Amino acid sequence: MSLTLRQRNRLSAIHQIMDTAMDLFDERGYNAVTIDEIAAASGVSPRTFYRYFGTKEGLFTTDPFAAAGLDLHSTQLDPDDLPGSLERLISLLSESPGHSPWRGMRYVLEEPAVRAAVYGSLDEAAERLAARLRERGDSPAQARVVARAFWFGVYFGSLEQWHLEGRSRPLLDYVLEGMSALTAVKPPGDSR
Template sequence: MNRPGLRERKKIETLHRLQEEALRLFDEQGYDETTIEQIAAAAGVSPSTFYRYFPVKEDVVVQDEYDPLIVNVFENQQEGTAPLEALRAVLAVLFAAFTEDDIERVRRRVRMIFAVPALRARQVAQSEATERLLAEMIAERTGRAANELEVRHFTALVVASWTTAISAWAETEGTKDDLAANLDRCLAHLEAGAPL
């Protein structure tokens, strides 16, 4: 995986700072009671900077920097690797770079998404965007069309698997390794045809 340049690292640091302050304020005073102005002030940025990162308040919890990283690592997988095998390898690479702070931020975000209906609704839209992104990647790798029913079905199953793995992990006090194992286990189950 290519290491992000200085400018990209600074953007990610600001994104994380905004998320951290937003989550802290949401915990302290409630999601609905917290304003974008309060989040921006706590993070030491202007409201206009907040909006450059997050078009709406819900996105401070729902959005992250992972989709572009997934694309980057996926595109570097050996040609001819089956899509699920490539996605499992992508997750292994991404988790190797995760810190404990990254993992705790993910857990807090997931718990908040499941607790706040407006965030849950926004997450559905984010999942659809991730499905479209995956469909384009899978289509290119397999020589099929991104809008083909089977490609769309495949990517919907992958995203549903990830959602299940992450939500099951967030309900526990599991570690980074536990999350990685959950995600891989769900993809392996899917790869095997989801037998029961």
């Protein structure tokens, strides 16, 4: 993916703020760190922090690429190839030099406010995908189930398991296992 200089600079600033916040959370605990402290330690104003993230929980829900002016959902997500789309997204996110996009997974699992915010974000992503699936002809029930299975089941379930197992294997391995588990499920009455 080719980024303009401005997009690269924004993405770098966003990642710097996220990484600084995670350092502070790791050092002092999530609830003990304020937005003003994150902004000061990152070398940005609180206003810049709010522009990119909105809230402290936004550190876990903001799509850095969208905040930098890119829409990966539209450009990388192909409703006709969801497994390939997820592989491309994971690979793209994993390529961020010097930044681990899922570093804060511990806080998603441990902090109720963060988990609720992440669920809300996943719900929005699932609704966007469901709309695209309905546009291509899926029934409303099919679109909703597939979109939620994709975002909550495969993506988030893979992230959880990857984190719980100590991040010992590449995240993509978990995603591929999750996808294979879903494709192995047969509809009721299907004897194949």
